[in-house]
Amino acid sequence: MSEHGSHSILVVEDDPAVRNLISTALESRGYQYSTAETGKAAIAAAATTSPDIVLLDLGLPDVDGVDVIRRIRTWSNMPIIVISARSDDSDKIDALDAGADDYLTKPFSVGELLARLRMTERHLGYMAEDAAPQKSVFTNGGLVIDYAAGTVKLEGRQLHLTPMEYKLLCLLAQNTDRVLTHQYILKEVWGTSQDGDLASLRVFMGTLRKKIEESPSRPRYIQTHVGVGYRMVRV
Numbered sequence: 001m002s003e004h005g006s007h008s009i010l011v012v013e014d015d016p017a018v019r020n021l022i023s024t025a026l027e028s029r030g031y032q033y034s035t036a037e038t039g040k041a042a043i044a045a046a047a048t049t050s051p052d053i054v055l056l057d058l059g060l061p062d063v064d065g066v067d068v069i070r071r072i073r074t075w076s077n078m079p080i081i082v083i084s085a086r087s088d089d090s091d092k093i094d095a096l097d098a099g100a101d102d103y104l105t106k107p108f109s110v111g112e113l114l115a116r117l118r119m120t121e122r123h124l125g126y127m128a129e130d131a132a133p134q135k136s137v138f139t140n141g142g143l144v145i146d147y148a149a150g151t152v153k154l155e156g157r158q159l160h161l162t163p164m165e166y167k168l169l170c171l172l173a174q175n176t177d178r179v180l181t182h183q184y185i186l187k188e189v190w191g192t193s194q195d196g197d198l199a200s201l202r203v204f205m206g207t208l209r210k211k212i213e214e215s216p217s218r219p220r221y222i223q224t225h226v227g228v229g230y231r232m233v234r235v
């Protein structure tokens with residue numbers, strides 16, 4: 001596993017001011033980086049230089065950023081953090097459903113950018129560990145899921161989850177540090193993506209949080225991304 005700052009980043013951004021801001025921030029933290037200004041150049045660079053992480057602006061002059069994600073996902077699961085100028089949630093949702101791992105909304109601070117990179121780097125570390133034989137036990141802070149036994153413990157105490165709560169928790173755990181969209185969760189857990197089911201997802205999330213969060217109104221393990229979805233964070 002590499003230390004923070006030693007990963008290589010591909011920055012895809014057509015706006016020179018934003019590109020310079022990002023490049024300067026990366027340089028100051030000792031990251032290696034390369035840049036691309038178009039979607040086509042981004043796909044070529046991702047294929048030839050195999051960066052560790054891609055920072056991808058969604059509004060590119062030639063190809064839609066979401067199409068760039070779909071293309072990269074045909075051969076690689078390299079982490080992709082999307083940068084969106086549009087406050088419209090549907091762009092982020094399309095990007096996440098196409099396989100992006102996280103998103104930043106413009107305007108963002110350098111601190112925010114570096115925090116997202118650190119989170120993604122932690123995720124890279126876990127991906128490398130997981131490449132070893134499949135782990136049968138998931139641990140995050142005081143939360144332990146034993147996949148083989150089908151049991152969940154919190155601070156050593158056995159929890160009683162319904163089958164749906166368990167499925168939901170496992171899906172989030174297997175995608176720790178990634179934002180999962182409502183639609184993706186509904187498809188994976190319920191096998192459906194009807195809008196009406198969003199209400200039941202909220203209900204199940206509420207009951208699950210009551211069981212795993214000390215303070216369900218200020219959750220530690222599962223973040224809410226309003227209008228977008230949920231993410232389990234490494235605590």
Ligand code: CA
Binds near residue numbers: 014057
């Ligand atoms: Ca742009």
